[in-house]
Amino acid sequence: MGTVTDGRDDVVGERRHLINLAYRLLGSVAEAEDAVQEAYARWYALSRERRAAVDRPGAWLTTVATRVCLDQLGSARARRERYVGEWIPEPLPDPTEWAGDPADRITLDESVNMAFLVVLEAMTPAERVAFVLHDVFRYPFPEVAAMVGRSPAACRQLATSARRRLRTAAPGPAPAPAPAGLVRAFKRAWEARDIDALVSLLAPDATLVADGGGLAGALLRPLRGATRIADYLLFIATKAPDLTLLERTVNGTPGLVARTSGHTVTVAAFDTTPAGVTRIWAVRNPEKLGPWQTEG
Incomplete structure (x- = not known):
């Protein structure tokens, strides 16, 4: 990533949050990195004046990365229909054993265990995005709505549908x-x-x-x-x-x-x-x- 000289270097600090979000949305480190790279590319493509006019660069980047992930999820479904054999989300090592850039290390919690990610794969792209943004990252529905271009009520319904899928996939005590x-x-x-x-x-x-x-x-x-x-x-x-x-x-x-x-x-x-x-x-x-x- 090139050096920024217009006083908005703070956006670089958003990278880890964006990688964490994108991985949970896509189930792939490589695809998450591509989505975040695209979000930054769009940020740096803005004129200096337009960047300076953005009150919350982190929110702007999160919105763009989310929309890129939503588009990728749609195309990923078609690719995975042609995938040879079963598709499993990309596994993550312990951060101390991560071979890549420290900024790309993904926080490990219950939202990245393999069972949870596999259930996320069964959701529609819109369900997955609404659920991850609200239930995992705790964005309020009005903010989720702004990110995905739907009404808060529609996002609330998508998250409800996603939770129903989770209950159906793991009825009774969770493994x-x-x-x-x-x-x-x-x-x-x-x-x-x-x-x-x-x-x-x-x-x-x-x-x-x-x-x-x-x-x-x-x-x-x-x-x-x-x-x-x-x-x-x-x-x-x-x-x-x-x-x-x-x-x-x-x-x-x-x-x-x-x-x-x-x-x-x-x-x-x-x-x-x-x-x-x-x-x-x-x-x-x-x-x-x-x-x-x-x-x-």
Whole structure:
């Protein structure tokens, strides 16, 4: 980003907030960075006089970034219909292990855990934007309305519809992120190729979703059932004898990273209930693993 000389350098400090917002709206670090870059490009395309006339540059940038994300969400739906296999949101490492610019590090909280992001993917673009702006970032509906070009009442209804989708996706007690002890036990069972231990750690109706995007070997459809998942994991271990498993924070919760020859090939996030691991999301698409390509 070039140096600004008109007294509005304060806008650079908005970058982290914008990246956090855009990631939650898009589920992709790369797309979030593109959206924020576009918002800044439009800001710097304004004349000096027009920039000086903006009372709240941060609000201006947030509005532009939101609208860019809304447009991207519409086109992303079409792209994901052509996506090879399942599409999973891009996984996030712990900020201390982030390989990129510190300004691009995304704050980890419950609004970026994988289960939550997957439900957001099921919302319409308008629902997702209204819900994230209001329920996650706490913008009042009049401000949300100004950002998305709808009435406050319409935005309130969109957020209500989004909450209904959340309740439908997770009726009853919400699944919990896997505790570190359970992830560690899962790692050890996988490394030992102990199928009985793996099955015992998985809920009987557990689901494994893998995302290779046609660029890495992965399941084209979700795999269901504890025994089938355990068999598949042991097959993977047999095919990659040099596979190394590491316990890492994935989107703010305990997860596993698989490496071969020091190169990250899979990042796995987990959900659990008292019955065991209920869902595993395994991201193998190398285009989504950039922040994970560090030694550690």
